[in-house]
Amino acid sequence: MKLKDRVAIVTGGASGIGKAISERFAREGAGVVICDVDLKSAQEISDRLKEKDVNSKAFEVDVSDSSQVERVVNNIVEEFKRIDILVNNAGISKDSLLIRTDPSDWDRIIAVNLKGAFNFIKSTARVMMRQKYGRILNITSVVGIMGNAGQSSYAASKAGLVGLTKSTAKELASRGITVNAVAPGYIRTPMTENLSQAVKEGYLSSIPLGKTGTPQQVANLVLFLASEEADYITGQVIQIDGGLLM
Numbered sequence: 353m354k355l356k357d358r359v360a361i362v363t364g365g366a367s368g369i370g371k372a373i374s375e376r377f378a379r380e381g382a383g384v385v386i387c388d389v390d391l392k393s394a395q396e397i398s399d400r401l402k403e404k405d406v407n408s409k410a411f412e413v414d415v416s417d418s419s420q421v422e423r424v425v426n427n428i429v430e431e432f433k434r435i436d437i438l439v440n441n442a443g444i445s446k447d448s449l450l451i452r453t454d455p456s457d458w459d460r461i462i463a464v465n466l467k468g469a470f471n472f473i474k475s476t477a478r479v480m481m482r483q484k485y486g487r488i489l490n491i492t493s494v495v496g497i498m499g500n501a502g503q504s505s506y507a508a509s510k511a512g513l514v515g516l517t518k519s520t521a522k523e524l525a526s527r528g529i530t531v532n533a534v535a536p537g538y539i540r541t542p543m544t545e546n547l548s549q550a551v552k553e554g555y556l557s558s559i560p561l562g563k564t565g566t567p568q569q570v571a572n573l574v575l576f577l578a579s580e581e582a583d584y585i586t587g588q589v590i591q592i593d594g595g596l597l598m
């Protein structure tokens with residue numbers, strides 16, 4: 353049990369990668385708090401975990417709203433008494449060429465993907481600082497490192513997460529808190545289901561391992577970084593992409 357007695361928050365834990373992380377953490381003994389705009393799905397996952405005697409709860413929260421985040425984090429501390437692990441996984445994408453991108457779509461993508469992580473780090477860091485222990489994982493993307501035509505707003509939000517990761521890693525290191533980013537490549541989830549066949553084939557032909565990744569493979573990496581075994585790793589961006597970007 354790598355996370356015995358630890359309490360973890362997973363944003364966007366109701367689907368895809370976040371769901372796999374929530375289930376993986378639960379198997380390793382953590383209490384798992386799922387924070388998502390989709391309360392129904394979050395609740396179903398949390399209920400299934402509780403049936404297996406996992407300490408779990410679902411909260412409805414829009415990560416981009418700082419007052420909602422603050423309120424939910426206060427409730428979590430009241431109920432679970434501590435917060436050891438934060439996984440900033442909630443994310444959205446809406447692809448379009450930059451010259452056709454609606455400014456309101458740009459704002460929303462940055463607000464959810466980047467400000468959402470800022471909101472959760474700000475609200476949970478004080479708890480982790482008191483504990484002198486914490487693990488923060490930000491789910492970025494290889495697209496934030498290499499860029500991608502048609503994804504300027506998404507790529508900018510994910511590149512922003514890299515700067516946020518490194519800066520907070522430096523600020524929080526002396527308090528026993530590590531901050532790392534995980535950069536997946538092409539992972540099969542509801543987010544990538546709707547890609548056109550041409551885009552899917554384009555990705556596949558650029559992946560040396562010749563296949564897409566699974567949410568469970570990402571969850572395994574996140575588990576390692578969230579565990580005590582990773583206590584000398586901070587400020588890093590770790591890719592999990594089948595070799596897509598080298």
Ligand code: NAD
Nearest residue numbers: 364366367368369388389414415442443493536539541543
């Ligand atoms: P997904 O769409 O399956 O899951 C995203 C989850 O985030 C959903 O449960 C959704 O309800 C939640 N969410 C969306 N907006 C929210 C908000 N404002 N507040 C709270 N929750 C919100 O997507 P996924 O593929 O599992 O992606 C998870 C993360 O991994 C995202 O940050 C995504 O950018 C990143 N990522 C995914 C891939 C991939 O290939 N799937 C690759 C690189 C990075």
